[in-house]
Amino acid sequence: MRLLAIFLLGLTIACSSPPTESNMTAKHAADFDWQGHRGARGLLPENSIPSFLKALEYPEITTLELDLAVSKDKQLIVSHEPWMSHHICSHPDGNAVKEIEEDSLLIYQMNYETIKSFDCGIRGNSRFPEQRVMKVYKPSLDEVVAAVNEYTQQHNRPEINYNIEIKSEPAYDRLKTPAPAEFAALVLKKIIDLGIKERTCVQSFDVRPLQELHQMDSTITTALLIDNPRGVQSNIEELGYTPAVYSPYYKTITANTVREVHAKGMKIIPWTVNDILSMKALIPLNVDGIITDYPNYIRQLIEE
DSSP: OHHHHHHHHHHHHHHSOOOOGGGSOHHHHHHOEEEEETTTTTTSOTTSHHHHHHHHTSTTEEEEEEEEEEOTTOOEEEOSSSBOOTTTOBOTTSOBOOGGGGGGSBGGGSOHHHHTTSBSSTTOOTTOTTOOOOOOOOOBHHHHHHHHHHHHHHTTOOOOEEEEEEOOOGGGBTTTBOOHHHHHHHHHHHHHHTTOGGGEEEEESSHHHHHHHHHHOTTSEEEEEEOSSSOHHHHHHHHTSOOSEEEEBGGGOOHHHHHHHHHTTOEEOOBOOOSHHHHHHHGGGTOSEEEESOTHHHHHHHHO
16 A cells, blocks of 8 residues: 555656645645754754754744653653664764664663763764754753744744654653653643643654643644554544644655545644655645755745
């Protein structure tokens, strides 16, 4: 089914007229949610304060997408993995983290001050050759929101939305992350304390923390991330309630997928779209937003 979905997307690209902003209705264009994935990962080190501020330089970006782990001292840490990745991180002495070391460098077993001593940007990222190398650390969610608030105030930019991913799975429970109920409670309390609850969507591939959040506060906006070949109905049944957003891998999306998601009262926002051709194929399907590592592509897309 996955291959069929990818094939159908290819047909959509081949058969659609070249889409631009004019392919959207005025309302669709105004409501379209461009999300900076891990900030602007294609340009600056992921999930770092400089990366988030870089994404804010692009006025089309309405949402910052980021990932959360939890430290030993219960800080919410902005990190894709709940460990120091051997792909991008270095020890405080400058030596690169080795893959074999990752299980001994778990964020959940480190206090925040220790976490900040590791660098995760100076080595660059081989997957993103345009990414500028710089020394960065994994920030807390508090630090990110404070930096973003300062930037938006100084630059008279509208308040930004957040799409926060809870990085959990059963194998991580109580070893690499808290149990889902505790993780969800930490996130809910923090976004309330930071005053961003009304501007935040919480997403996860793991249905468990979403279920916990929904039980704690049914008014919170949630998104179900999808990386499986099961259909919309099956995935929503597993979750047990209808979230505000359905967020599948972009290559699996067809016009039928979009219609089914909208019929269930959800928005559909695909991840992670890093080329203009695919963006052009998705917009006429009436998706509600796009998550991308390259916010600099948005203006190119609109102007073509």
